[in-house]
Amino acid sequence: MRTRREFLGGVAALGALGLPGCASLAAGGEGGRLPGRGEVVIRNAYVMTMDTKLGDLPVADVHVRDGAIVAVGPNLGASGARSIDGREMIVLPGLVETHWHMWNTLLRSMSGDQREHGYFPTALALGKAYLPSDMYQGTRLATAEALNGGITFVHDWCHDIRSPQYAEENLRALRESGIRARFSYGAAQGHPADQTIDLADLERLHRDWAAHSGGGLLSLGLAWRGVSTGATGSVSAAAYRQDFDAARRLGIPISVHANNRKGSDAIALLAREKFLGRDVQVIHATWVSPEEIRALADNGSPVSLSPYTELRIGFGFPPTGDFLAAGIPVGLSVDTTALSGNADMFAIMKAIQNIENARALSEFKLPARRVLELATIEGARSMGVGDLVGSLAPGKRADLIMVDTRGVNLAVWSDPAHLLVEAAQPANVDTVMVDGRILKRDGRLTAIDTAQVASESRAALAALRKRAGWR
Numbered sequence: 001m002r003t004r005r006e007f008l009g010g011v012a013a014l015g016a017l018g019l020p021g022c023a024s025l026a027a028g029g030e031g032g033r034l035p036g037r038g039e040v041v042i043r044n045a046y047v048m049t050m051d052t053k054l055g056d057l058p059v060a061d062v063h064v065r066d067g068a069i070v071a072v073g074p075n076l077g078a079s080g081a082r083s084i085d086g087r088e089m090i091v092l093p094g095l096v097e098t099h100w101h102m103w104n105t106l107l108r109s110m111s112g113d114q115r116e117h118g119y120f121p122t123a124l125a126l127g128k129a130y131l132p133s134d135m136y137q138g139t140r141l142a143t144a145e146a147l148n149g150g151i152t153f154v155h156d157w158c159h160d161i162r163s164p165q166y167a168e169e170n171l172r173a174l175r176e177s178g179i180r181a182r183f184s185y186g187a188a189q190g191h192p193a194d195q196t197i198d199l200a201d202l203e204r205l206h207r208d209w210a211a212h213s214g215g216g217l218l219s220l221g222l223a224w225r226g227v228s229t230g231a232t233g234s235v236s237a238a239a240y241r242q243d244f245d246a247a248r249r250l251g252i253p254i255s256v257h258a259n260n261r262k263g264s265d266a267i268a269l270l271a272r273e274k275f276l277g278r279d280v281q282v283i284h285a286t287w288v289s290p291e292e293i294r295a296l297a298d299n300g301s302p303v304s305l306s307p308y309t310e311l312r313i314g315f316g317f318p319p320t321g322d323f324l325a326a327g328i329p330v331g332l333s334v335d336t337t338a339l340s341g342n343a344d345m346f347a348i349m350k351a352i353q354n355i356e357n358a359r360a361l362s363e364f365k366l367p368a369r370r371v372l373e374l375a376t377i378e379g380a381r382s383m384g385v386g387d388l389v390g391s392l393a394p395g396k397r398a399d400l401i402m403v404d405t406r407g408v409n410l411a412v413w414s415d416p417a418h419l420l421v422e423a424a425q426p427a428n429v430d431t432v433m434v435d436g437r438i439l440k441r442d443g444r445l446t447a448i449d450t451a452q453v454a455s456e457s458r459a460a461l462a463a464l465r466k467r468a469g470w471r
């Protein structure tokens with residue numbers, strides 16, 4: 001925890017680097033808060049490209065210009081580029097997150113110990129009392145945590161859109177942060193099970209997307225309720241079909257929770273009704289039959305696994321190895337900090353590896369390098385952005401992180417993939433770049449005042465609890 005004074009000191013130092021100072025932070029106005037893209041070269045780092053051809057480069061440079069990677073390799077000529085010292089650093093693609101209800105990050109660690117205070121009743125009761133400004137506060141807190149921990153892409157699964165303004169405030173928080181994201185438009189908490197989502201509003205957003213996309217960093221999707229049972233009962237077939245058909249008509253990707261309880265056969269139903277496809281991401285699937293795995297693979301549906309919420313809420317163990325063996329694209333996710341507490345992708349990687357090895361009774365089942373792929377290039381492919389980000393290669397957008405290996409939880413140099421999956425923490429993330437913009441440098445966020453985010457989030461939650469009459 002840093003003081004306000006230290007934060008301002010950090011901002012002043014950034015000003016010397018041509019990054020935005022406090023005046024522009026305070027002045028507000030979208031875009032004005034974000035640093036420019038410029039031209040930089042990271043020198044002499046251990047570079048893990050996660051590109052099959054380029055591999056790992058033990059002492060190499062990464063040259064970035066106007067948001068794109070120009071070159072990766074040793075001793076690059078990059079005169080005119082600002083130089084960043086990469087010694088003692090591991091440079092790798094930014095971490096890719098694939099399903100997160102960012103709005104309810106205000107409800108961090110609020111899933112209680114009694115049934116009436118469990119995750120679903122808590123999200124329902126408080127979600128109903130949300131104001132549009134709470135969408136902004138929750139999502140902004142989530143983006144700050146994401147960027148701080150090296151996450152450069154998020155899939156914001158937004159399921160508390162109570163009016164068009166709720167979606168707009170949520171999107172504003174994403175845009176202001178500079179993060180890359182898919183925003184998936186969903187129902188409100190408590191939305192009637194026999195009604196479609198606000199399809200006219202979804203179509204309006206789609207039509208006007210250029211004004212919402214933050215210069216192309218954000219894309220639009222559908223957070224589909226699907227055929228599973230929610231707090232207000234099973235969604236009627238007429239409603240879920242209309243929602244699905246609208247997304248397909250607009251050509252936007254779809255995402256759905258399925259098979260998180262023993263005995264569920266939702267994926268079998270999705271397959272029967274022709275609801276699967278490369279554009280349909282399936283979340284959790286902790287209880288899945290061999291036939292359902294085959295259906296996911298045959299249709300090209302990617303899967304998103306969120307080990308900490310799956311463990312915490314009792315959905316069971318993610319069968320990661322079964323999906324990988326079937327060739328199903330797998331991405332890793334936070335889901336909700338109301339259950340997971342935090343959004344630590346390093347811990348998520350470690351959990352995925354450890355659970356799979358425990359299931360297989362083998363130290364060697366899921367290698368660290370493979371897990372790192374899930375958190376970078378394969379996660380990006382599962383979200384349909386693998387050609388854009390997820391690895392470091394010339395021509396790709398510059399989404400990357402630098403992990404400082406000098407912390408006491410790292411310090412010794414062993415296998416870099418193992419270090420990242422087993423030992424690294426968000427605190428070790430020194431630098432974060434999204435689309436060529438440096439959003440974290442020297443361990444500090446450059447465009448987000450974390451003290452302000454914390455105090456405003458606290459105030460928003462206090463007011464929300466009061467309005468909802470929540471203990």
Ligand SMILES: [Zn+2]
Nearest residue numbers: 099257283335
């Ligand atoms: Zn979820």
